Amino acid sequence: MKELLYQVELIIINKDGVRDPEGETIQRYVVRKLSDKVLETRAGKYLLFRVESNSSDEAKEVVKKIANESRLFNPLVHKIIIRVVRDESSGN
Amino acid sequence: MRVAVIKFPGTTCEIDVYKALREANVESEVVRYKEFDGDKYNAVVIPGGFSFGDYLRAGSIAANTDTMRQIKEMADSGKVVVGICNGFQILVESGILEGALLPNLNMRFLSKWVYVRVNRFDTVLTKGLNKNVLRLPIAHAEGRYYHDKPELAKRLAVLLYSDERGNVDERYNPNGSVLNIAGIANEEGNVIGMMPHPERASFKLTSQDGSIDGLSLLRGLKRVEA
Numbered sequence: 001m002k003e004l005l006y007q008v009e010l011i012i013i014n015k016d017g018v019r020d021p022e023g024e025t026i027q028r029y030v031v032r033k034l035s036d037k038v039l040e041t042r043a044g045k046y047l048l049f050r051v052e053s054n055s056s057d058e059a060k061e062v063v064k065k066i067a068n069e070s071r072l073f074n075p076l077v078h079k080i081i082i083r084v085v086r087d088e089s090s091g092n
Numbered sequence: 093m094r095v096a097v098i099k100f101p102g103t104t105c106e107i108d109v110y111k112a113l114r115e116a117n118v119e120s121e122v123v124r125y126k127e128f129d130g131d132k133y134n135a136v137v138i139p140g141g142f143s144f145g146d147y148l149r150a151g152s153i154a155a156n157t158d159t160m161r162q163i164k165e166m167a168d169s170g171k172v173v174v175g176i177c178n179g180f181q182i183l184v185e186s187g188i189l190e191g192a193l194l195p196n197l198n199m200r201f202l203s204k205w206v207y208v209r210v211n212r213f214d215t216v217l218t219k220g221l222n223k224n225v226l227r228l229p230i231a232h233a234e235g236r237y238y239h240d241k242p243e244l245a246k247r248l249a250v251l252l253y254s255d256e257r258g259n260v261d262e263r264y265n266p267n268g269s270v271l272n273i274a275g276i277a278n279e280e281g282n283v284i285g286m287m288p289h290p291e292r293a294s295f296k297l298t299s300q301d302g303s304i305d306g307l308s309l310l311r312g313l314k315r316v317e318a
């Protein structure tokens with residue numbers, strides 16, 4: 001069976017409790033001027049992968065493995081969020 | 093004329109700019125961004141550095157300050173506004189100058205001396221310059237000038253990366269800027285931004301080869317009537 005294409009998003013963000021000066025600065029100097037409804041802003045890094053895979057779960061595992069083994073994040077201070085989206089361009 | 097040299101948190105070059113302006117016989121003072129009152133000054137220089145830690149994008153947080161709102165008013169009213177390196181990034185992020193400054197194509201922080209050819213002599217800093225190739229240092233990670241309308245960018249461009257004879261070629265483009273652009277001005281020529289640091293090329297003792305081409309540029313501020 002032909003493998004499908006998936007878009008997999010990897011978001012790297014500081015763990016709760018680890019200070020985030022970039023997010024705090026954006027909150028204080030930009031966001032707060034426009035709205036008092038936003039209580040917190042946090043900054044992170046976003047990576048988007050196009051992955052060939054048989055299933056959504058497998059695509060997610062591939063990215064999780066890369067993130068862990070290549071230290072795309074530092075587990076001491078960061079947490080990761082992985083989200084899978086089927087690639088529209090793959091058809092059916 | 094009175095010139096304000098703006099200090100944002102993270103600005104690092106304000107003393108160098110102040111000293112270079114003094115060398116150029118231009119009266120100036122360093123002003124903290126929160127204490128800035130645009131009505132008191134005829135011109136503003138926004139020096140280089142890493143304002144607000146370069147968070148989000150270089151220059152983007154400073155662009156959101158009331159200081160930049162005032163500086164936009166000054167620019168619109170014809171007063172002189174100069175942005176150097178991070179100051180250029182701030183001007184672009186504020187929409188006072190056109191275009192964008194993106195990460196260098198080779199993804200490196202570049203710190204080197206370059207040659208630039210002067211493309212316009214109708215701006216406040218280049219009017220009356222007696223040479224058309226300048227030697228200046230650059231030091232940046234996000235200096236790749238981008239504009240989605242290259243024809244317009246070509247018209248606005250003031251400084252172009254070149255060789256020492258003024259030949260503009262991709263070989264002399266350090267960061268991937270569109271059309272080798274190192275600095276631009278608005279149509280009127282009263283607002284100018286550049287990635288090179290003229291203040292670091294204003295003293296024989298600290299310049300690469302004794303040239304002080306940066307001082308020639310900064311002297312442009314003296315030519316403006318108070």
